[in-house]
Structures are given as structure tokens and as C-alpha cells.
Amino acid sequence: MSLDSDVIVDRRRLRRKLTFWRVAAVLIAIGALSVVGLVMSPRGRTALTTSGSIARVNIEGLIRSDQDRVEALERLENSGAAAVVVHINSPGGTTAGSEQLYDSLTRLKAKKPLVVVVEGLAASGGYITAIAADHIVAQQSSLVGSIGVLFQYPNVSELLKTIGVKVEEVKSSPLKAAPNGFEPTSPEAREALDALVKDSYAWFRGLVKERRGMDDAQLEKVADGRVFTGRQAIDLKLIDELGDEKKAIAWLVENKNVKKDLPVRDYRLTPQFGDLTFLRTATSIALDAVGLGAIARQIEHAGVTHAVDRFGLDGMLALWQPAGGN
Template structure:
């Protein structure tokens, strides 16, 4: 009887030990995966100390987000970066965000030779950013331009009338919060917004004139809001050359003294979402067959928020 009891006690002790080591191994694997995820999901930059050409992407809606501006500063401070390629494919964004990005690119170009390469689209605010570079190279079928500013707001007055709803507003002055989607646009509020647009549009055109050497009738032609293909943009002086990265690098080597055959390295902003590394961790866990752990990691990831565009826009075909 005693031997049977001793046997059961030993079995329980052994089971506890096995459970302990399993948990410890699980935690070790979890921490290892997180470490791999952080290294893969954080900044992906060129190797420090190795001479290189940095490639920085400007894509999506431009809002002047801090992580992109900080990245440009980091690239400018790096002693290993000898030149910069800005790969642009964007419809633009907010006017103030585009201005911030333009200023950051001008600061970068003061430190490193910088070329904008338009692979798809550099319209409105994205074209403002492109003008910050020393040179603009675009493919034949790329689209550039859309020089102009817009202000959009919905008007739901008729809808509210149909529903029998009226929005009552008490203002300190007639132009406070005007125009409003809840009331008809008055001539005074329309004129006020038009003055805003006109002032910003004048700034945009002056920037084009200064950076691209365009004025007079030609400036009027390129600044009517339309987009141009690369082939159309070249004789209009909106771009400097037809081509892609190959032509941009050749110009850097021939005109800016950049050493030949330097590797091109992608520089990306630091992961803004603190849980972003869990995406990579979940993938790694799944690859190792740790399905439960992968599900936990995926559940921990937070969805990225959609940027809200406020104020005047320099964007081609804006969508809500």
C-alpha cells in the first residue's frame, strides 16, 4: 500500500516538474519571438557605417506626421548616407502637412544630394514635397501636377428638411463656423473661404515659380489644377528627366560626385504602433506551429487609426 502511495506521489511530483519546464519553455519561446518581431518590425534601415544611398518612400495621404519628419532628420544626420532617393507615389494631403514635409526635405537636401523619383503619382501636396528635392525624375506614364487647393464640406440642409430637422445655431459673428453643413452657404462665407483658398493657392504657385523657374503664361498653364504625364510634364519644366531610380542614381554620380555603385538601402519610420511587432511575432509563431500563441499575439495587435484630414487640402481626387 505504501509503495503504491509513494508511486502516486512521485508521479504527481514528476507531472509538476514537467508542467513547470513546459511553461518555462513556452515563456522562453514567447520572449524569443517578441525579440525577433521587434528586430523585424521596428526600423528597417541601412547598415550603419556602410556608405549607401538611402531610399525613403512618400506614399498615401500626406499629413505631416511626426514619424516621417523624424525619419528625414535621422537620414540627414547619418554619416553613412551619401545621397537620398525619395520614392513618391501619393495624391497629396493637407496643405500644412505638405508644407511641413517640403521644409523637411529642403533641410535634408541641404545636407545630402536628394532626388525625387515619381513612380506613379506626385499630385498636389505630393508635388509640393517633390519640389523640395534637388531634382525630379518621373516615368513617362507617371502623373504629376494638380497644382491647386480645395476646401470641401457636405451640405445636408435638404436632407434635414426632408427629415423635419432644423439645426439651431447661436453665433458670436456671422462668419463663425462658416460655412456649415447644416445651413445654406451665404455669399459672405463663400467669399471668406475663397479668400483662404486664393491666399494658399498663391503660395503654391509662387513655390512652383521659384523652385521650377516657371512664370507668366506657362505658370498659368501648369497651375490650372490638372495632372500631367511625365512626357507632358518634361517640356513644361515640372520635372527634370524621364526615368526612374537608375537615371536618378546616374545623375547623383555624374553631377553630385556620389561614389559609383553604392548600395541602395530602404529607410523606414519607426513603428508607430507599440503593438505592431505582434504581427510579425504571430507570423513566426504560426510558422513554428504554435497556433494558440499566434492567436494570442494577433489578438494583442491594435488596429491602426485612420488619419483625419482637417483644413485646406492639396490632394488629387480626395475621398471621404
Template sequence: MTMRADDLIDRRRLRRKLTFWRVAAFVIAALAVVALSTWLAGERIPGIASDHIARIKIDGTITEDEDLLRRLDQVRKSNAVKGVILSIDSPGGTTAGGEAIYDAVRKLSAAKPVVAQVGTLAASAGYMIASATDHIVARKSSIVGSIGVLVQYPDLTGLMDKLGIKLEEVKSSPLKAAPSPFKPTTDEERAMVRNMIMDSYDWFVGIVAERRAMSRAEATALADGRVFTGRQALANKLIDEVGGEDQAIAWLGTKGVDAKLSVVEWKPARGSAFFLPTSMAMALGRALGVGDLSTDLIRELGAERLFLDGMLSLWHPENAVSGD
């Protein structure tokens, strides 16, 4: 039977569609296989079973990172790790998050030599963590310091007045849920917040004095929120040496660690981007041409700072986006 021209065209269109979807399915399956194999291979860090120097990166805004705390503990317990380099590049973050990591690093330092290698920045809680190590190395132009504590909250009362919004509240006591962005801060509320800040500040200064072998007066003089270059920090005893990872490895050598050992970075075993494991998300992102999907989008955009709550130890230069 002779086919009509319209039927022939429709059949050809159908074949093209089927071919497209077959190719697409094959590509997706191939990506899945590659990503899965990359993920499985990534679960075994090369050299992890042999003696090595562990590198742990601490970057971005600091919070109470359970995965990081777990990794620090695993490094502490590993017989293959002979020394540790903390690679720090952070403006700080929550004071409680910095405290948790500081305590974990001190525990790690009791078991193995630990050196901090500062990249661009180790300020506030970032410097707090660096001070937990046995030796601090920073670049000459690194930014170090910003020792202090801060609480910030917006005042939306002017906006509420313009919009005709009134706040009604009933609370058990005057200082409950204070300070509030929805009403002016009273002197009593401001005094309460300042007492909290000064208590944490006193603790922070005590850490610096103890860890950097300073008098309390010396530490207090440096703890006015200022930041220093690496060279200035060295002159003020906030760091021990200028340089990079080579100098960090050389210092580990003075503590009995073979400087010829490989440096192996201990990374998170799994990530959370779109519920994919880290290695799988990285492979898929590269295959799709959109970069590394293993990093949470909120962290990549720096927007996690918008959700920080409580007392902060975070460097905040003038006109910057995030808080000090």
C-alpha cells in the first residue's frame, strides 16, 4: 500500500524523536556510571593507609560544623597521620562554632603536631581556631586578627511606621526576646547584650594570651578589633612565621615528622548538593558544564552569613556585605 506523503513525514519525525531520546538516555546512563565510579573511588583517599601529613581545610564562614569536627577526630585517631596542617581561609563566624572547632583542634594537638597555614584571611573565629594549633604560618600579605565579639540586629521600627505596622506583644518579663528588631532597644536590653559580649570577649582574649604566650595586657592591646598583615602579625606575636605550606611542613619536621611524607587532604566523604555525594556531584557538574555542584549553593553565594544567629566573631570591613 502506498504511504501518503504526510504519513511518511510523521514517521520520520517520530524516528528522529526516538533517536534523540535514545541518545539522551545513553548519555544520562553513562554520566551515572562515571559519577558512581568517581564517587566510589573518592571514598578511598589515595595514601590514606600509609604514613602521611594530613591537610584539613577550614574556609568560609565558621559554624558548628559537625562534619569538620568528625574529620578532626578521625585524623586524631588515625595512626597513619603523623602531622596535621590546618589550611585556614576564613573571616570568622559564630563564636560558638569557633569555640567547638578550637576545642577539637586542641584535642588533636595533644595527639599530633598541628600547624596552621593561613591563606588570605584568618580573622576573628578564624584566628581563634589558628591559635589552637602549635605553630601559625601566614603569608606576608595575609590578613590576621580582628579579635573580638559582636551581636548585630536590625532596627525596623522606621519601616514599620512607614507601612503602618504596629507590634503587639505579651511576655513574661521585660528582657524576654530582647533585643527585638521590631521596637527600639532599651538601655536595659543594651546592657544585657553588652554583658554577654564582654564575657565572651574576655574568654577570647584569655585564649590569645594563653596560646600566644602574652601577658593579659599585651593581648588586650591587640584585641580591639584591628586586623594585621602577616608581617605585622609576626611583629605582634600573633603568628610564628611568614610563609606557606613549605614552611608549615618544615616546622612539622622539627617535631619529628618526616618532611618527605606526602600531604593528603582529608575531605568530607559525602556532600549535600542536591542530595548527591560530593564526588558524584562534582562529576555531574563538570559533565553538565556548570562547575562543581558539590558545594551547597547557599555557601557558594556567601549567603549563609545571612542566617548566622547569636554572638559572632566575624571580620566586617567597612562597606562589606557580612557582619563582624
């Protein structure tokens, strides 16, 4: 009987020791990853990757409001980078997001010599981004322009009528939440939307006219919503030079007194190793490795929910899309 009691006590001690070392392993792993996170934090990464170099910034895909991007560009303002080359390949996005990015690049340009390279496409909001720079370089086959504003919304009123569904609503005034897509758009609602689009379009046109030094006649040639190839765009004053990154750097050397042969290093605008996403993932892996998988799954779920919340393209659009595109 005494022997059985000793075995039980030993097992309990062993279990406590195992739990202790599991917890200790997790804490050590998290501590080590935190140190790596600090070293590779946005501020630390900026110092490591841009000091004494030309920073390469990539703007790709749909442009929407992004506070992380604003803060990343603010860090770049105060970094040791000698200059900035902004590569753009974007069909645009929301007018608010494009304006935010334009303002961020304008502030950055006040601190660092900055040039834009159009890789494949700088249309609508992508072109708003490009004209923040004093010099725009594009390849001959690049597409630029699409100066215009769009407001789209689905209208399913005919479909609802077909299936016998009617949406009832009580609202404070006729134009509240109009158009709603559940009923035919009233002339008053269409007029209100038209005023919004025209006001944003006037802002876009004025920005292009000012930044590209165009007169009214020149502006009319390019402000009808079309895109132009790089070869066409240079004669229309939409860009300044045909070429690639080498041409852009040559312009910086010649016009902005940037030292020749400086290395060009990528500067990421989206958080990676130094953000909470990395730490969250690493912590999840560490917990999983020591048998605490349930906690790990909860951490991963929190990350996925945050990522899903970031997708959305609401509001007025400065966006170019070829006819028939998806």
C-alpha cells in the first residue's frame, strides 16, 4: 500500500515538473521571439534596411485607407535613406485611400528626394499616387491616367420583385441611405450621387492640372477617363520620362544630388516580422509544440478575424477596370 502511495506521489511530482517545463519553454520561446520582434520592429527594420541607401517602396493592387502604411511612410521620413523610389502597379481604389496615400508621399517628398516608377499600371487612384512625385518614369507599354471618379452599387429591385420580396423601411428623409439597391433609384438620389461624383472629379482634375503643370486645353485631352500608354503619356505631360528604375535613379543623381552607386533596398509598408501578426503566429506555434493546441487555435482565429476585417472597398472609387473584367 505504501509502495502505491509513493508511485502516485512520484507521478504527481513528474506531472508538475512537466507542466513547469512546458510553461518555461513557452515563456522562453515567447521571450526570444519578442527580442527578434523588437530588432525587426518597423522602427528597427527601417534603420537596418534604409540607412545609407535608396529606399524602394512598392504600391501594388487596390488602394484603400491604411493607417499602417501612413505610419510606415512617416518612419521612412525620419530614416537614414538618401532617397526614395516608389514603384506603382495599381488600378486605383477608393478616393479617400488614394488621397491619404498622396498626402503621405507628399510629406515624405518634403524630407527625401522622391521619384515614381510606373511598373505596369498607374490608373485612377494609382495615378493620384504617382503625381505626388515631381518626376514620373514609366515604361513604354505602361498604362497611366484614367482620370475620373466612379460610384457603383448593385440594384436588385427587379430580382426582389420577381421572387416576391419587398423591403420595408422607415427613414427620416427621402435621401437617407439612398440609393439602397432594393428599389429603383429616385431622380433626387441620382442627382445627389451625381453631385458627389462631380465634386470628387473636379478635385482630381485640379490636382492633375496643378501637379502636372497643364493648361485647360491639355487637361481636357487626358481627363475623360481613358488610360494611355507610356509612349502616349509623355507627349500628354502625364509622365516625364520613359524608362525603368535605373532611369529614375539617374534622375535622382543628376537633379537631387543623390550619391551615385548607392544600394537600393526594399522598404516594406506592410507589417511582417516586426508586427503583432508575426508574434501571434510564433506564439501559436510555440504553444502548439508543447501540447497547448486549444490556446493556439484561439490565437490563430483572432489573427484570421483581423485579416478578414481589413478587406473592404467602400465609398467613392477612383478605380480603373477594363470592360468585361472581373
